[in-house]
Amino acid sequence: MIAADNSHLDNAALPSGDSPELVLVPATPEERIESIKLNSVVWKGALDLDTYLARENHLHQQALVKDGLDIWLLVVRGEAENQRTILASCETYKKKAVLAQDGNVEPISAHGLGSVYCRPEFRGKGYAKRMVSELSKKMDTWQTETILANRSRFSVLYSDIGKKFYAQFGWKPYPSxxxxxxxxxxxxxxxxxxxxxxxxxxxxxxxxxxxxxxxxxxxxxxxxxxxxxxxxxxxxxxxxxxxxxxxxxxxxxxxxxxxxxxxxxxxxxxxxxxxxxxxxxxxxxxxxxxxxxxxxxxxxxxxxxxxxxxxxxxxxxxxxxxxxxxxxxxxxxxxxxxxxxxxxxxxxxxxxxxxxxxxxxxxxxxxSVACLKWNGAEKKDVEWLWNEKYAWC
Ligand SMILES: CC(C)(COP(=O)(O)OP(=O)(O)OC[C@H]1O[C@@H](n2cnc3c(N)ncnc32)[C@H](O)[C@@H]1OP(=O)(O)O)[C@@H](O)C(=O)NCCC(=O)NCCS
Structure with a gap:
């Protein structure tokens, strides 16, 4: 049983966004489906729920994201997998990128961040902020990970909520x-x-x-x-x-x-x-x-x-x-x-x-404000070339 419905929850008893009880975790496959069901409220568009789920599953099978899509959840620490309350959710996609400097061009790893979501009844408690802040910290440590595949050097996102929200966590707005x-x-x-x-x-x-x-x-x-x-x-x-x-x-x-x-x-x-x-x-x-x-x-x-x-x-x-x-x-x-x-x-x-x-x-x-965050302590001020729609996620 997945706890996404949470009709039993006492909203007032939920921790605040800055509580040490909160933690960012990768979703299980069941929780991934549950998070899609939750965000269908805003993103299913003209589709019914089943068709929206089918579309998301179809997109998940595409070569671009098949092996590089992760769903992240903000939950209360210690709650059991597939039983925990999804307070906020988002997705990260691995992306291949290049870094050019002083005539050198090197292939590097990057990420896209998308589908940042908090269900209506939990909004305004600081959950989205906490989730994005935790993810930002995680990305900074990915940068120094010894496992090469995880050395993500920067990440991009396309904000539908203006320039301020993500900037506080390191995602700078770029020409849009x-x-x-x-x-x-x-x-x-x-x-x-x-x-x-x-x-x-x-x-x-x-x-x-x-x-x-x-x-x-x-x-x-x-x-x-x-x-x-x-x-x-x-x-x-x-x-x-x-x-x-x-x-x-x-x-x-x-x-x-x-x-x-x-x-x-x-x-x-x-x-x-x-x-x-x-x-x-x-x-x-x-x-x-x-x-x-x-x-x-x-x-x-x-x-x-x-x-x-x-x-x-x-x-x-x-x-x-x-x-x-x-x-x-x-x-x-x-x-x-x-x-x-x-x-x-x-x-x-x-x-x-x-x-x-x-x-x-x-x-x-x-x-769709294009934003970029350079990972790690170095905080490079980079120019983003080919900032076109193809990279949107
Ligand atoms: C945007 C969203 C994730 C915020 O979730 P939340 O948990 O209520 O946000 P928090 O409580 O952590 O943060 C509140 C802050 O976000 C800002 N914010 C929330 N929704 C916003 C919006 N639509 N536009 C601009 N700022 C917004 C608030 O003004 C507040 O700012 P403050 O800290 O300066 O007071 C949530 O409203 C949502 O899921 N919306 C629908 C999906 C969506 O638009 N996602 C963003 C895609 S880029």
Whole structure:
């Protein structure tokens, strides 16, 4: 019997968030299910409980997280496994990352933190704060663990509760900006833009994304780019490795939901768009929200060669604009309310201006605020490169 229901609990008798009686523990498989049931109240969206559980189990089987997902619970010390009251819960995901400094690029381990949750009747007692504080301390000691696999150097999270809460435990807010573009019908998509001639973007299926964005040559080039950037400017730079597994995890989510919410349509096979001449590519996913207004086609990541002349700059921006337009059409066809991509570079801003000169960058203050904590006593002030949606968890 799992104690998650806790209808017997006397709320007033529960320890306060700073009590020495509280402890952070890994969940048993049964407690994992129980914690998902509890957080379904806020995260199941349009799904019923069983389908939400099935989705979480399906995502758990994906290569990206299969062997690296841990659920953490805040509980009262000494209570028996599977009997204890879940006061707060969260998840950590192992992630492969790189650290670039002074021209050296080394592979490192990192973590993502997500699904921080406290059930409504226990809120305001300091449980979430205690849990995150304990986890922060644990991450600092992971850094000095002798077992190599556990030497997590930093962690990221995406806060939906602003910038303050996590900052007190070491997760600093990082640039969290995006563009949001409207969907375009076929007619609107095909209409020429006055004064701008765009190339034709091609659509990419999953295998195309693998070949165009995750092949060995691209990976070598991307790592080379990090090396160059770290030679040019001082300070440590980190990035979560944008492996194909990341895209597959996002697609597993969209395909699971599309299969339930959009039975009228064939599976969403178009996973991105590209333009071969300028070698610009992006991968995307469709995010089904609780309401149609929340439906968003996210560009998970962009890949392009840094232009070396004014002509190349113009051609690359036009290719990006053509790809964005194709994304807007895809959004229309899937009833997505918008197309979004994170932390645009000046080149992407140029592309957006070709499509909509009035479009403004939005700086997120409350939701999906990207935060990073460097583990250990060293407290490095690092720059986060490739801070795009693919790494979201
Ligand atoms: C956010 C949440 C985990 C907080 O749990 P909690 O146990 O009530 O939090 P605590 O009692 O430990 O901490 C309270 C502090 O968090 C802040 N806080 C709580 N909810 C907040 C919110 N939605 N936005 C901003 N701050 C919030 C409080 O203002 C308070 O701040 P203070 O210490 O400066 O007074 C809980 O409300 C919850 O599960 N919400 C739904 C899921 C969610 O949004 N999770 C966060 C995902 S990033």
């Amino acid at each position: 900006a995006h563009f949001s573009l409207s969907p375009l019908s076929k007619n609107e998509h095909d209409r020429a833009i006055t004064g701008v001639s765009l190339p034709k973007a091609k659509t990419l299926v999953a295998d195309d994304v693998r070949h165009s964005m995750c092949n060995d040559e691209i990976v070598r080039k991307e790592l080379g780019l990090l090396r160059t950037v770290s030679q040019r400017s001082p300070g440590a730079k980190v990035a979560i490795l944008p492996s194909f597994e990341h895209y597959k995890w996002h697609w597993a989510r969209e395909e699971f939901l599309a299969n339930i919410l959009r039975k009228d349509k064939k599976p969403p096979l178009i996973k991105g768009a590209g333009e071969d001449k300028s070698r610009v590519y992006c991968a995307w996913n469709r995010n089904f929200g609780e309401t149609p207004e929340e439906n968003t086609l996210y560009i998970l990541r962009w890949i392009y060669d840094e232009p070396t002349s004014a002509e190349e700059t113009e051609a690359t921006a036009r290719a990006m604009a053509a790809i964005l337009k194709r994304a807007q059409l895809e959004a229309y066809e899937w009833n997505m309310a918008k197309v979004q991509f994170w932390n645009p570079t000046p080149l992407m801003e140029k592309a957006v201006a070709m499509l909509d000169p009035t479009a403004k960058i939005i700086h997120r203050e409350m939701d």
